[in-house]
Amino acid sequence: MYPTNTSSYGSTVVSIFQAIESYGLDGHAILSDAGLDLHQVSQPLYRVPGEAMAHLVTTAEAVTGDPCFSFRVASYIHPTTYGALGFALYSSNNVRAFCHRLSRFHSFITTNHDCIFDEADKEPKLLIKPADTDIDRLVYRSLVSGYMAVMVHFLREISSPDFHPVRVEIACESPPGCEQVYRDYFKSEVAFSTGEYALVFDPDEIDRPFPAANVELARQNDQIVMKMLADTVKGDLVMQVRSKLVELLPSGECSKEDIARELYMSVRTLHNKLERLGSSYQQVLDDTRRELAEQYMQQQQRSISEVAYSLGFSDCSNFSRAFKRWTGESPSRFRSRKIAGSFASGGI
Numbered sequence: 411m412y413p414t415n416t417s418s419y420g421s422t423v424v425s426i427f428q429a430i431e432s433y434g435l436d437g438h439a440i441l442s443d444a445g446l447d448l449h450q451v452s453q454p455l456y457r458v459p460g461e462a463m464a465h466l467v468t469t470a471e472a473v474t475g476d477p478c479f480s481f482r483v484a485s486y487i488h489p490t491t492y493g494a495l496g497f498a499l500y501s502s503n504n505v506r507a508f509c510h511r512l513s514r515f516h517s518f519i520t521t522n523h524d525c526i527f528d529e530a531d532k533e534p535k536l537l538i539k540p541a542d543t544d545i546d547r548l549v550y551r552s553l554v555s556g557y558m559a560v561m562v563h564f565l566r567e568i569s570s571p572d573f574h575p576v577r578v579e580i581a582c583e584s585p586p587g588c589e590q591v592y593r594d595y596f597k598s599e600v601a602f603s604t605g606e607y608a609l610v611f612d613p614d615e616i617d618r619p620f621p622a623a624n625v626e627l628a629r630q631n632d633q634i635v636m637k638m639l640a641d642t643v644k645g646d647l648v649m650q651v652r653s654k655l656v657e658l659l660p661s662g663e664c665s666k667e668d669i670a671r672e673l674y675m676s677v678r679t680l681h682n683k684l685e686r687l688g689s690s691y692q693q694v695l696d697d698t699r700r701e702l703a704e705q706y707m708q709q710q711q712r713s714i715s716e717v718a719y720s721l722g723f724s725d726c727s728n729f730s731r732a733f734k735r736w737t738g739e740s741p742s743r744f745r746s747r748k749i750a751g752s753f754a755s756g757g758i
């Protein structure tokens with residue numbers, strides 16, 4: 411089972427795309443298979459549903475033939491991937507400050523899991539715990555192993571290339587033939603089937619100052635992240651509605667009642683929550699249809715009638731009127747202009 415009602419920061423998918431293409435594969439096709447679009451996930455505050463992220467990572471592992479694909483992704487993630495949070499992490503004083511900041515703001519990166527900095531024992535550890543207890547353990551291993559690899563990658567860039575945790579704990583068994591890959595990457599002892607995911611640190615090293623520590627820069631970026639997290643609260647519900655619309659539009663069974671039922675809430679509750687966020691079911695429906703319509707109309711193999719029905723319109727005339735309202739052009743005119751532009755730029 412994939413994670414439900416969870417999401418990850420969209421820019422993470424850009425790094426996954428880059429990692430896929432580094433194998434000589436078509437990243438756009440693999441993203442499309444997961445219902446994702448590179449331009450879309452690059453938009454500010456875009457959140458990728460947990461199911462789509464899990465599907466993307468497991469598909470990438472399958473097509474690359476690399477069960478440790480998530481380690482490759484880590485090398486394509488930089489401070490700019492996570493914006494203000496990336497810069498705040500890079501400005502941290504030491505490992506302790508880095509871990510406290512990460513545990514405080516980790517939901518900005520993903521809500522697929524909880525991130526806790528545990529200093530109760532002699533060995534401080536960063537614990538990763540699933541937000542969904544029903545998630546497939548092997549899917550979760552891939553997601554969390556990648557997350558842990560990214561954090562170690564960050565700490566090496568902030569402190570030194572030789573940085574390594576004292577021990578890495580992986581809840582379930584190693585992927586076949588990958589034990590040494592894990593040990594080589596983390597440069598430390600890796601224990602499998604421990605029942606929990608954790609990066610364990612040397613208590614004598616966690617307060618060692620980082621060379622590029624900048625308290626004021628970290629504080630300024632913390633404030634930006636707090637504001638972005640507040641904005642994300644709005645984005646999460648809108649994204650859930652949007653995700654369900656994309657799933658249900660082709661069936662035509664995507665009324666407000668259908669969406670509310672899929673999200674386990676009453677129509678009134680859905681309406682009130684969206685209204686408090688300055689949105690509405692109709693606005694999300696229109697925005698979703700418009701964005702999909704513009705994408706589909708640039709795919710020459712799709713007829714106009716096929717696009718209309720896939721977006722839940724009962725006939726082509728209703729779709730054409732809506733499309734002209736959205737873009738100022740008829741569907742056929744829009745397609746002709748896009749094709750001509752592609753020819754002119756050498757795209758076809």
